Amino acid sequence: MSLITEEIRASATEFYTGNDICQEKSKFLLTEMNLPNGVLPMQDMLECGYVKDTGFVWLKSKNKTEHKFEKIGRSVQYATEVTAYVEPNKIKKLTGVKAKELLMWLTLTEICVDEPSTGKIHFKTPTGLSRTFPVSAFELDEPKKEVKEEVKEEVKEEAKEVSAAAVAAVEVKEV
Missing domain, CATH: 1.20.5 (Single alpha-helices involved in coiled-coils or other helix-helix interfaces)
Structure with a gap:
């Protein structure tokens, strides 16, 4: 069941359709929130939206995306619908994202970046498990x-x- 209702779409401060514009706008929003622009590398996006009042963001794509972050050797899966609440240096109440740890896929619910000087990013699961990596592993070289x-x-x-x-x-x- 989709978390994106017509009411949410109607309240969106920003709403875009089409892969190219969604790629551009999602990277821009991440950068605006002091988050690495490559942390949500979804493919074939259909739409994306942002409700500025609440910080609610959604990304919808045609298919699930699996991406390997080569710098840290970790695989991450993105569902066809990813939602979250964003604020400076943090993504919380994240849905639709799983990271592979050993042989298991773990749901991620929060991503936060320390002060820019430390260069660390933390990924948290609902069970309290977390991992820390360098922010540079999630930056796109554009x-x-x-x-x-x-x-x-x-x-x-x-x-x-x-x-x-x-x-x-x-x-x-x-x-």
């Missing part, structure tokens, strides 16, 4: 948009210089 914009500007400037040189060469040839 190129910065500012760098892309700088490169575009450099290319434009070079194109202008080449055009000016070509015009000057044509003018000299005509004289």
Whole structure:
């Protein structure tokens, strides 16, 4: 049974459909909450939403996603519907996420990040078990948009210089 009702959708401050925009917005929200942007790497997302007043967030995808965080050698499963309440440095009342520990899949209910200076992230289960890892293991290495914009500007400037040189060469040839 889905936790996302029409009432919740209607109260959403932000609501998006489509994989590309949902990927972008979910990573942005995680970053805004001082959480690593790769901690919820779901595939083929259908919709995502955020109710700012309560901090409620949901992500829906076509299929379950299983992801291995290579830096720590751990596998995590994401159900087709993941819900949580977010606040700075914390995800609580998490549903739809399981982590593999030895041979068992354990449900995760909370994720929290220590002060940024420590670089530690904690994952907790309903039974009280927890694991701590470096935050860097859950960060995505994505190129910065500012760098892309700088490169575009450099290319434009070079194109202008080449055009000016070509015009000057044509003018000299005509004289």
